[in-house]
Amino acid sequence: MSLFNVYPLFDITPVKAKDVYVYDENGTQYLDLYGGHAVISIGHSHPTYVEKLQKQVATLGFYSNSIQNPLQEALAEKLTKLSKCESYELFLCNSGAEANENAIKLASFHTGKHKIVAFKNSFHGRTSAAVVATDNPKIVAPVNAQQAVEFIEFGDVNALTDILAKGDVCAVITEIIQGVGGLDEATTEFYKTAETLCQKFGSLLIADEVQSGFGRTGDFFAFQKHGIEPDIISMAKGMGNGFPIGGILIHHKIKASFGLLGTTFGGNHLACTASLCVLETIENENLLQNVEEVSSYFINKTNHISEIKNIKGRGLMLGLEFDFPIAELRKDLIYNHHIFTGSSKNPNLLRILPSLTLKKEHVDVFIDALTKALELQKV
Template sequence: MSLFNVYPLFDITPVKAKDVYVYDENNVEYLDLYGGHAVISIGHSHPRYVSAISNQVSKLGFYSNAIQNPLQVALADKLETLSSCKDYQLFLCNSGAEANENALKLASFHNGKSKVLAFKNSFHGRTSAAVAATDNPKIVAPINAQQDVNFVELGDLISVENILKANQTCAVIIECIQGVGGLDESTTEFYQGLETLCKQYKTVLIADEVQSGFGRTGDFFAFQKHNITPDIISIAKGMGNGFPIGGILIHPSIKPSFGLLGTTFGGNHLACAASLSVLEVIEEEKLLENAIDISAYFIEKAKELPRLKGIKGRGLMLGLDFDFPVSELRKQLIHKHHMFTGSAKNPNLLRILPPLTIQKKHIDAFFVALKKELNS
């Protein structure tokens, strides 16, 4: 049987990894500046993480959500403490797309409305309502396109209000820093205005923190810079350091009932053990502080680059915006210098999403390689 060929692949086969490095079958070492789409938060094969999963699977890997699972409670408590999202409720699932599906479904249950408002250049997942709210027609199938979604320019509060006052929109879903779209971010005034409009028109405000959450921006969540309180927060990628887990944090104003949401694998024992270890390492190794420190160092180094139009993002969710398409540059970085980087919808943007454990020496190595390629 052949694989369903939907991924363009680099000719590299990783077989092991440690912290910020990945090793192929020939034991070639690659510096991971992309973290597998921002998934690797505490570094590859962190000893605390490996121990947590190993110990848990030796006892109980899975049972259904029909029984008590104290690990879910422990995860919710730890998440509340580190995120400062007090009194939210946690529903666990398996991925970012699933988190956003549940967020949109819950919003519609909550207020009885059916339309969605999203923003241009957004990316929220590849399933049903999540992909309909993603601004990329190429990945929206006709069955998804039945969802009624309005797309608005990021920062345009007038258009938002014109749509919300029709009283048909169940949710506004937004990435406070756009990921795949190219690391664009609006102003605090805009995000606070958006929250005000959602309250005024009884619309659920969903903060998509799938990529930006769990400390990647230097804040635990990207929205926290703007001092807003979303009704629902979706999380996934860095949450499990590679183990599949996602979830939504739900404001106490939204009430649960039996059967409202459900999942077979979401919140299983292994996933909870993985995510708990991630939170413990983030706290003990002060990785939010490291994200801020390394980000400042990266930005200063980047200012020396030729052909750079701008630096986007914050924390360790960064983009280098050049005056040329970066696809060939990425190939040179991976094949000649053995460094993983990322792309975006903006063809000129080189995305940098490393493990939060990255150090200044790794940034130095990256800029040596990058300058060499740019000067050649």
């Protein structure tokens, strides 16, 4: 049996990894500045992470949500402490798409409305409602397209006002920093206005923090810079450092009832152990501070490279924008300099999404490689 061929693959086969490095079957070392789509938050094979997961799987790896699971309570408590999101309750699932799916579903339940407002260049996942709120018609099947969604320009207050005033919108869903779309971020004024408009017209504001959450921007959540309080916050990727886990934080004004949401695997013992270890490591190793320091160093270094026309994003969620497509540059970096980076919907943007443990010396390695690769492009 062959694999269903939906992924274009680099000809590299990783067999092990440690902190910010990945090693292939030939023993070649790669500097990982992409973290598998921003998933690796505390470094590959972090010793505490490995130890705690091994211990948990040897004790109790899984049981359903029909029994007590104190690890879920511990995760909620630790998450509240580090994120300072005291006004929320936690529902756990398995992925970012599932988190957004539950967020949209919950918003529709709560408001009794059916329409979604999303933004151009958005990416919220590939499941039923999440994919229709994603600005990519190529991945929206006819069965998805029947759902009601309106796309507007990111940051367009007038368009948002006009749509919400019709009174049929259950949710406005927005990435605070667009990931796949190309690292764009709207203004604080826009986010605050969106919050006010949702309150005025009876819609819920969903902050998609799947990629930007769990410390990636230097704040625990990216929305916190803007001083807003979303109704629902979705999260995943860096939440488990590679173990599948997602979740939503639900404002306490939204009431729970039995059967409203549900999942078989969400919040299982291994997933909670993984996420607890991520949170403890972020706290114990001062990774939020490290993100700010290394990000500042990274931006300062890249500011001296004339070919870079713009630096987007915050923290260790960064995009380097050139005035040419970066596909060949990215291949050069991976095959000749052994550095993983990412792409985006913007063909000229190189995405940087490393572990939050990245150090300044790793940045120096990248800057040296990028400079050489750019020189080669001129030849």
